[in-house]
Amino acid sequence: MSDTPAPQPDTSDESIDRDVPDLESLVGTWxxxxxxxxxxxxxxxxxxxxxxxxxxxxxxxxxxxxxxxxAKFLDETGPRPELRGTFTVLADGGMDDDEIIAWLHTPDATLPVEGAPIDAILAGFKTEVRRRAQELAL
Known part of the structure; x- marks a missing residue:
């Protein structure tokens, strides 16, 4: 047995952010x-x-x-109404706001339209995106 203490996890900002996508560049327009x-x-x-x-x-x-x-969360009339339920489903599945924003903007080649879940919602595939969001919570 060694008297050397077990290595402690790195809690510097760099290690905390390593698995979190860069939201600013992922989203693009804010x-x-x-x-x-x-x-x-x-x-x-x-x-x-x-x-x-x-x-x-x-x-x-x-x-x-x-x-x-x-920017894709709003249009000239206000918040896009089809998003609120998706926010709720993802939050109920344990995601925080940054994770929800990242998930909605992360490209997914398996969606019925090219792009990210937010693009699929805006193209009229809200139900498909919510179904996938619910599967994350299972």
Whole structure:
């Protein structure tokens, strides 16, 4: 037996982030809260409430860690209604907001359309994407 202590897991930021995709580049186009408010023509407080109500999800990105929403989560009229249920299914399966955003934007060649689950939802395949999301929770 050795008196050498067992190696401790590396808890530096580098090791924590190693398995998490770079959300900023994975998503591509983001809207800051002010940009989202301008796009849909509402006050900043309304966009913050949409985030709080989980109508859209946001992540902290960039060097300044500003809250931003993936651009595909909104159109000129507001949050895309077909996303809220998918957010709920994935959250119920144990994913946090960053993981949900990453899953929705990660390309998947097995989907009925080319691209990521978010692209399939926007192309009208919401049910197929939710079915896959539910399978993750099993």
């Amino acid at each position: 809207l800051t809260v002010p940009d989202a408010a301008e796009l849909i023509g509402v006050p900043l407080s309304h966009v913050r409430q949409l985030i709080a109500d989980r109508e859209v999800l946001a992540a902290r990105i960039g060097e300044r860690r500003v809250a931003a929403i993936p």
